[in-house]
Amino acid sequence: MREHPIGIGFAHAKVVLFGEHAVLYGVAAAAIPVKQLTMQVTASLSAADDECWVTFAGPGALPAVDPRRRADAPMRVLVSNTLAALGSRHRGVNLVVDCGIPQARGLGSSAAGARAVVLALADLLDRHIEPQVCHYLIQSSEQAVHGKSSGVDAAAVAASRPILFRDGVATDLAWGVDALVVIADSGVAASTQDAVGQLRRRFEQHPGRQAEFVDRALRIVRTATDGLARGDLDAVGRAFTRNHELLRDVELSSAALDALVDSAVAAGSPGAKLTGGGLGGCVLALARDLPQASEIAMAFRRAGATSTWTVAPGRVLSLPEFDGSRP
Incomplete structure (x- = not known):
C-alpha cells in the first residue's frame, strides 16, 4: 500500500x-x-x-x-x-x-x-x-x-x-410501488438536536405521551411497510399523512411545513409529510408518475419552497454505489 x-x-x-x-x-x-x-x-x-x-x-x-x-x-x-x-x-x-x-x-x-x-x-x-x-x-x-x-x-x-x-x-425495504418522491426545502434551517430535546422534554413533562406517540408511530410504520410491500400507494399515502399529523401534534411541524404539505395534497399527492427532525427543513410527497411529480414540485414552489428534488426510490436499486475507493 x-x-x-x-x-x-x-x-x-x-x-x-x-x-x-x-x-x-x-x-x-x-x-x-x-x-x-x-x-x-x-x-x-x-x-x-x-x-x-x-x-x-x-x-x-x-x-x-x-x-x-x-x-x-x-x-x-x-x-x-x-x-x-x-x-x-x-x-x-x-x-x-x-x-x-x-x-x-x-x-x-x-x-x-x-x-x-x-x-x-x-x-x-x-x-x-x-x-x-x-x-x-x-x-x-x-x-x-x-x-x-x-x-x-x-x-x-x-x-x-x-x-x-x-x-x-x-435491512432492505420492500418497495413494491411505482412511485416518485418529491422533496421540498422550506428554506428554514433547523437543529435535529433541538428537536430531539424538545420532544424528550415534552414526554418528561406529560407522562403517558411517550407511550401514545410510540403506539401511533408503530401503527403508521406497519401500515406504510405493508402498503409498500403490497404495492398499495394509497395506503402508503395515508400513512404519510398520519405521520405528519403525529409530528404536528407534538409540535415538531411549523406553519411553513404545514403549508408545503397542504400544497402537495392539493396538487394530488397521495400523501405528504415533514421529514427529519422537523421545526424546519424539508417535506416530501408521493407522486404517482412524473407529470404529477412536476405538478407537486410547482405547487411546492408556489407555497414557498426554495428548492425541490424528485427521487425514484425503485430505480436506485440498479445504480452502483461508489464507496470512494480507487479502481
Whole structure:
C-alpha cells in the first residue's frame, strides 16, 4: 500500500420516509438515498503533525474550520479516530469539503460529510476500511454533533437502496410501488438536536405521551411497510399523512411545513409529510408518475419552497454505489 497525494471520498444525502423521532424509542424508520445531492471531501496530509484544517465549498458551504476552536472538536475527533482505525501514525490533514447538500435540513448532511471524510482518508492512505468500521466512525461523529442519534442517517447515507432501520440494523425495504418522491426545502434551517430535546422534554413533562406517540408511530410504520410491500400507494399515502399529523401534534411541524404539505395534497399527492427532525427543513410527497411529480414540485414552489428534488426510490436499486475507493 502507498499513500496518494490526495484522497477523495463521496457520500449522498437521504430522507426519512417515516418513523423519524420514533426510531429513538424503538420503532423502525424507513429512509431512501438521495443521490443527486452529494458531498465530496478531498484530503491531503499536512506538514503540521497535529493540525486539521477544513475548507468548505459548494452551495452548502460553511466558514473555514479553525481546529483550535472548541466548536470544531467533532471534526478533529472524527479525523483522529479514522486515522487510528486505518493504522496511520499521521495526525495532520487538510480537508476540502465540497458540500452539495443543504445544511440543517434533515437531509443527512452531517452524516454524509462524516462518511466522505472517512472514505477520503482511507483513499489517501490507500487502506481498505470495513463497512462496519465506517458506520461506527460515522455514528460516533453523529453522536458528537447531534447528541442522541439513532444511526439511521449513518446507514442511509451509505445505502444504495431504500432501507428499514431498527435497533441499529438496516435491512432492505420492500418497495413494491411505482412511485416518485418529491422533496421540498422550506428554506428554514433547523437543529435535529433541538428537536430531539424538545420532544424528550415534552414526554418528561406529560407522562403517558411517550407511550401514545410510540403506539401511533408503530401503527403508521406497519401500515406504510405493508402498503409498500403490497404495492398499495394509497395506503402508503395515508400513512404519510398520519405521520405528519403525529409530528404536528407534538409540535415538531411549523406553519411553513404545514403549508408545503397542504400544497402537495392539493396538487394530488397521495400523501405528504415533514421529514427529519422537523421545526424546519424539508417535506416530501408521493407522486404517482412524473407529470404529477412536476405538478407537486410547482405547487411546492408556489407555497414557498426554495428548492425541490424528485427521487425514484425503485430505480436506485440498479445504480452502483461508489464507496470512494480507487479502481
